[in-house]
Amino acid sequence: MPATDVLPGKRLSLADVEREAATVLDPVHADFFAGAAGDESTARANLAAFERIRLRPRVLRDVSARSLATSLLGRPNSMPVLLSPTAFHRLAHPAGEPATARAAEAAGVTMVVSMAATTRLEEVAAHTTRPWLQLYLQPDQDFTRHLVRRAGRAGYGALVVTVDSPVFGRRERDHRNGFHDLPGGLRCENLVDDAGVLRDIVMDAGLTWDAVARLRETTDLPILLKGVLHPDDARLAVEHGVDGLFVSNHGGRQLDGAIATADALPGVAAVVPQGFPLIVDGGVRRGIDVVRALALGATAVGIGRPVLWGLAAAGQDGVREVLELLRTELDEAMALCGARSPGELGPDVLAPHLSAPTGGTA
Numbered sequence: 001m002p003a004t005d006v007l008p009g010k011r012l013s014l015a016d017v018e019r020e021a022a023t024v025l026d027p028v029h030a031d032f033f034a035g036a037a038g039d040e041s042t043a044r045a046n047l048a049a050f051e052r053i054r055l056r057p058r059v060l061r062d063v064s065a066r067s068l069a070t071s072l073l074g075r076p077n078s079m080p081v082l083l084s085p086t087a088f089h090r091l092a093h094p095a096g097e098p099a100t101a102r103a104a105e106a107a108g109v110t111m112v113v114s115m116a117a118t119t120r121l122e123e124v125a126a127h128t129t130r131p132w133l134q135l136y137l138q139p140d141q142d143f144t145r146h147l148v149r150r151a152g153r154a155g156y157g158a159l160v161v162t163v164d165s166p167v168f169g170r171r172e173r174d175h176r177n178g179f180h181d182l183p184g185g186l187r188c189e190n191l192v193d194d195a196g197v198l199r200d201i202v203m204d205a206g207l208t209w210d211a212v213a214r215l216r217e218t219t220d221l222p223i224l225l226k227g228v229l230h231p232d233d234a235r236l237a238v239e240h241g242v243d244g245l246f247v248s249n250h251g252g253r254q255l256d257g258a259i260a261t262a263d264a265l266p267g268v269a270a271v272v273p274q275g276f277p278l279i280v281d282g283g284v285r286r287g288i289d290v291v292r293a294l295a296l297g298a299t300a301v302g303i304g305r306p307v308l309w310g311l312a313a314a315g316q317d318g319v320r321e322v323l324e325l326l327r328t329e330l331d332e333a334m335a336l337c338g339a340r341s342p343g344e345l346g347p348d349v350l351a352p353h354l355s356a357p358t359g360g361t362a
């Protein structure tokens with residue numbers, strides 16, 4: 001066996017980081033991070049759907065020289081993995097979003113900063129190259145425009161508009177725990193207006209495609225929609241000039257019962273133009289899940305909870321470790337599949353019943 005750095009207590013997988021985070025987090029906060037809507041069936045389905053996908057590796061392909069590098073909306077990324085937006089990083093670790101941003105920077109991957117960050121978006125952007133900003137479009141359109149202007153000035157590379165939240169998912173763990181407010185000193189810093197007044201984030205049930213069209217007219221920044229699962233919505237997004245999509249069910253935190261993202265991905269991939277940026281998130285826990293996602297048509301994957309586990313377990317170093325574990329696993333999985341680069345992963349490596357018919361070769 002090759003010498004490995006297996007030391008007692010060393011974190012070997014994201015599951016190890018998850019376990020460690022659970023030992024340091026306040027149980028109420030651990031529930032907020034882990035929880036999902038209703039019976040949490042969609043959160044479980046995300047994991048199960050990836051696990052179900054069997055691969056059919058290719059052999060004897062000289063995979064001695066490999067590169068994981070890719071490009072997302074013109075920004076080079078060291079691998080096809082990005083940090084999906086998650087709220088309240090200072091609840092996981094006092095170093096909060098700036099620590100996450102430095103880890104993303106060190107790893108060479110894009111961070112999507114949540115509108116519900118506990119650090120001002122300008123400060124987060126000072127620690128990482130061209131992050132993207134996630135937005136819930138607010139009924140007060142002036143306020144949304146104000147945030148968009150701030151993002152542009154601060155060097156953000158794209159806006160990620162979350163569209164799966166006309167109402168807030170009912171997370172029973174939080175209700176049971178009475179977790180409704182951030183503890184002392186923490187707040188959604190981007191929701192503080194110029195007059196110093198803290199606003200609530202409004203989930204706007206009245207949103208329609210008009211809001212996307214309006215946003216498209218207000219900004220030159222690329223716009224991605226997050227939370228699209230239906231191919232017809234993917235088509236509408238393309239028609240509305242959207243620059244990319246997150247195939248996402250919000251980690252199961254919105255509609256419990258929603259389709260697993262790995263199951264939704266092929267239908268969406270089938271209707272968007274070739275090369276259209278398609279990010280899938282929800283249940284990515286292993287390098288092999290990244291391979292599965294790319295084989296099903298994704299450009300890249302997003303990770304949500306694992307970032308919070310890393311942050312809770314060891315701050316900036318913990319987030320970095322999560323990313324490096326995924327990188328190591330992805331590199332190995334690609335080699336074992338016979339691929340030298342993300343671009344070489346396609347339906348060909350999926351077990352036959354998962355890929356489209358290929359005229360009898362399957």
Ligand SMILES: Cc1cc2nc3c(=O)[nH]c(=O)nc-3n(C[C@H](O)[C@H](O)[C@H](O)COP(=O)(O)O)c2cc1C
Binds near residue numbers: 033162250251252
């Ligand atoms: C604690 C937590 C907070 C989140 N906050 C946001 C948010 O502010 N905005 C958003 O669009 N998605 C948010 N999400 C959803 C993530 O962006 C992502 O879709 C999801 O976590 C992916 O699933 P995974 O956690 O299984 O990787 C949050 C998810 C979690 C777990």
Ligand SMILES: CC(C)CC(=O)C(=O)O
Binds near residue numbers: 253
């Ligand atoms: C507090 C919310 C705005 C963020 C969150 O928990 C979510 O989007 O799942």
